[in-house]
Amino acid sequence: MTARTKEYAKSLFVIVFICLFMGLALAAVHAVAQPRIDHNDYRKLETAVTDMFGAGVSFEQMTPDDLPRTTTALYEIRADGAVRGYVAYLETKSGYGTSTFVLGVDAESGRVIDLRAISYGDSVDCGADYYREFSDKDKGEVDLVASASPARYTRAAVRDAVSEILSYLDRHHCLKGDQP
C-alpha cells in the first residue's frame, strides 16, 4: 500500500467517522424534537379548523391514495355527524424551499373558507403578504393571479395548489352545492 493510498484511506475513514458521529447525534436530537414538531403542527391544524368551522367540530384524516401532488394531507370536518367541509395541507415548492398552507373548503357551497400559511420555505414576507391579500377578499373570491411582486412565485404555486384540491374535491363529489 503506497503512502498516497494510506492517506486516502485515512481521509475516507475520518469523513465516514464524522458522518457516523454527527448522524448519531442528529438521530438523538430528531427523536426528541420530532414528536414536539408533530404536536405543534397538530395544534396549528386544530386552531385553523376551529377558526374556519367554529368550535365543536371534529376532524378526521382521510387517506385517499390519489391526492393531488401538492396536497400532503386531507381532513374531513364533521359537525353533528354531517360533513361540514374539508381541510387540506398544501405544500408549494417555490423560491428557495417549500411553503405549507392550510386550505379550508366549505362542503355545502364548495367555496374556499380560508387559506393560511403554516410555514414558509423562502420568506416570511411572501407568505404573510399572500395571506393578507387573501383575507381581504370575499370568501372564496380570490384573485390568485396577483401582480408581479417578490412573492409572485409563491402566489403562482399556491394558485395551482388551491385549484388542484378544489378540482379534486369536485371530481370526487365531495362538494354538495355550487361548484367552484
Next chain:
Amino acid sequence: MKQSRLQCFLKGLLTENPTLVLVLGTCPTIAKSNTLFNALGLGVCTAIVLILSNVVISALRRVIPDKVRIPCYILIIAGFVTMIQMSVHAFLPTLYESLGAFIALIVVNCIILGRAEMFASKNGVLDSLLDGAGMGVGFILSLSAMALIRELFGAGQLFGYDVPFFAAYHFPILQKTFGGFLVFGIMIAVVSAVTGGKAPRRRSFDCASCPNAAVCSGAAICGESDTADKTDKEEGAQT
C-alpha cells in the same frame, strides 16, 4: 496563562468583533437585524453552533487530514446547524418561522468556518471553546445593537411593543435593507474609531507554518507580505 485565556474570550467582544471588525457574517447581520427578537434568536443560534463546532473541530484537529479539513469542518458545522434547526422548530416555533431560511444558512456563515480554520484547528479544546464563546457573544452584541437602532428608530418599537415618542417619530427606511447597510456602516465606523482604526493583523505568518507550503507557488508573495508587516511594525515602533 489565565490572562491569555481571558483574552481568547474578550477579543471577540470588541477588538476582533466578528461582525464589526472582521466584517464576517454580513448577510444575516443585515437581513435579520430589523428586530431585536430576530437578532437575539439568530445570534444565540449562531453562537451555539460556533461554540460546539469549535470544540469538536479542536478535539479532532490531530485526526483530520489536512487535505480534507474543509469538507470535514463543513460536515461538523452542517450537523450542528441541523440539530439547532430541529430544536428551534420544535421548541421555539415562532422564532423558527420568523428566521425562516436564515437558520439553515448558518452553515455558510463565514464566522463559523473562519474561526474553525483560523483558531480551532490550531488550538486546544478549552481555548477554542472560549474563542467560540467570545466570538458568539460578540456576534450577539453587534447584531442586537444594530437591531436596537433599527427597530427603535425605524419602527418605534422594541420587541414588537410601541415605545413612546419613537412610535410617533421614526424613520421606516431603517427597517429596509438600505437602512441595514446604513446602520452597519455607521457602527463599523464607530467601532473603528473606538479601537483606533487598528484592524487585527496576522501576528506571525511564514511559509514554514503554512499547510500548503509544499504545493504553493506564492512564496514570494508571502515573503512580501511578511516584509510589509515587519516594515509596518518598525514604522510603528519609530513613531
